[in-house]
Amino acid sequence: MARSGQGAGEPPQAVVAEGGSSPAPRPGASSLDTKVTWGLVGLGLVGHMLRSPRFYKTMAVTAIAVGSLRQIGQQNAASMTARLSAWNKRQMQRLERKAQR
Numbered sequence: 736m737a738r739s740g741q742g743a744g745e746p747p748q749a750v751v752a753e754g755g756s757s758p759a760p761r762p763g764a765s766s767l768d769t770k771v772t773w774g775l776v777g778l779g780l781v782g783h784m785l786r787s788p789r790f791y792k793t794m795a796v797t798a799i800a801v802g803s804l805r806q807i808g809q810q811n812a813a814s815m816t817a818r819l820s821a822w823n824k825r826q827m828q829r830l831e832r833k834a835q836r
Contacts, residue, residue: 742824
């Protein structure tokens with residue numbers, strides 16, 4: 736969210752602990768606790784997804800779609816090869832007829 740009012744264009748200042756000269760650690764800094772927290776959140780999401788029937792339905796539909804697209808691609812390649820082979824055969828026959836003349 737954009738800040739408005741006094742000091743809107745200035746960068747945020749570090750918080751200095753009382754009695755210390757170095758800035759205190761900023762909230763949101765990458766630390767072990769943050770990484771562990773995100774890891775636990777990720778594990779929770781994975782566990783929730785694996786217990787969800789909707790997830791399995793989505794995966795089944797995705798697998799069917801990918802299989803269908805793969806089969807369509809294979810059929811397309813086979814028909815392209817057949818057309819190329821037929822064209823090559825016609826060209827060879829044309830060249831043979833031309834050579835016989």
